[in-house]
Amino acid sequence: MTIDIDRIDQIIDMHQCEASSLIQVLLEIQGENHWLPKEALDRVSEKLQVPLSRTMHIASFYKAFSLVPKGRHEVHICMGTACHVRGAKRILETVEDLTGIKPGETDADMKFSLETVNCLGCCALGPVMEINGKAHGKISVSETAAVLERYE
Amino acid sequence: MNEIRIQIDGKEVRVGEGMTVLEGAQSAGITIPKLCHHDKLVPFGGCRLCIVEVGNGVSAKLVVSCVYPVEENLVVRTRSEKIDRIRKTILELLLAHAPNSPELQVLAREYGADKDRFEKEASFCIHCGLCVRYCNEVKKLNAVGFVDRGIRKEIAFIPGIAARECKNCMECFPLCPTSYLQAAFVLIEALAFSTTSSGTASTE
Numbered sequence A: 001m002t003i004d005i006d007r008i009d010q011i012i013d014m015h016q017c018e019a020s021s022l023i024q025v026l027l028e029i030q031g032e033n034h035w036l037p038k039e040a041l042d043r044v045s046e047k048l049q050v051p052l053s054r055t056m057h058i059a060s061f062y063k064a065f066s067l068v069p070k071g072r073h074e075v076h077i078c079m080g081t082a083c084h085v086r087g088a089k090r091i092l093e094t095v096e097d098l099t100g101i102k103p104g105e106t107d108a109d110m111k112f113s114l115e116t117v118n119c120l121g122c123c124a125l126g127p128v129m130e131i132n133g134k135a136h137g138k139i140s141v142s143e144t145a146a147v148l149e150r151y152e
Numbered sequence B: 001m002n003e004i005r006i007q008i009d010g011k012e013v014r015v016g017e018g019m020t021v022l023e024g025a026q027s028a029g030i031t032i033p034k035l036c037h038h039d040k041l042v043p044f045g046g047c048r049l050c051i052v053e054v055g056n057g058v059s060a061k062l063v064v065s066c067v068y069p070v071e072e073n074l075v076v077r078t079r080s081e082k083i084d085r086i087r088k089t090i091l092e093l094l095l096a097h098a099p100n101s102p103e104l105q106v107l108a109r110e111y112g113a114d115k116d117r118f119e120k121e122a123s124f125c126i127h128c129g130l131c132v133r134y135c136n137e138v139k140k141l142n143a144v145g146f147v148d149r150g151i152r153k154e155i156a157f158i159p160g161i162a163a164r165e166c167k168n169c170m171e172c173f174p175l176c177p178t179s180y181l182q183a184a185f186v187l188i189e190a191l192a193f194s195t196t197s198s199g200t201a202s203t204e
Ligand code: SF4
Pocket: B124, B125, B126, B127, B128, B129, B130, B131, B132, B155, B175, B176, B177, B178, B179, B182, B183
């Protein structure tokens, strides 16, 4: 876990330890740490006085949360119709080759996590590769490596 | 508690104000089938089996009786062709998950539900939430909860709490409408395959 307990406590305190802020607190930890380790869930449950069973229910319910480690950079490749016809599959294969991981996986250095998505809502830019929320549109196979290299 | 008059299946009955239709019917000795309702627990409205029809003519509507409050002069029908048909389908869907549940089988006979209508997907749990809610509301231990959602939703025990509490309790097992063994199995799984015995809100 890269986030420490003090930082988690800070986030919780910003929400006045309100049980009703559970989702918000989890979202902020997820945002900083990229995933929710068990220690974080334990701490949040304890401080907000929400049973761990409920915290687990919420954390496993929403797709925004990850209960498995995620890399520092989240790569989303759009496989929607528009991107698909413009060669998203080849972009995906290239990224798989470059990073050595398949969709749903994270590399050993915790650098990249790869996911496919079904539409990012910017079809005119297809094919689109999104990294940490930034869209790289009209991307070509040859440009992919250069874009990935920009991320540390 | 103030009493109000309602009509159930053509019979005038007096029920307590603030009751749900299901509670009102129960107090008048009228049976409405139910799976997820438990007298000690907050109404859940999960299984939809207790569905009834209220009102007359064009304003008649289907409501879930375990969460619908009674009101003066409410007219309730607990059986009709439409209601029976809905209950039959609900039972057939539940039976795809828990084909061997005695409780479901009894209801299936009553409503002519065919346990083979839908392809079997024996997950055993029908998400009634009785075990989860009992542990939370009555025992206040929260050893068991739901995880995930949709078709992947299932019950899971928190290993740390379960290891400490469940051995002396196990009161949720007989509540399960599908199988006594369902929760037992998940509990054993949680205890056997947890690598650490924490999992509780520890401070260290
Ligand atoms: S295990 Fe049984 S009691 Fe618990 S939610 Fe599933 S069906 Fe209901």
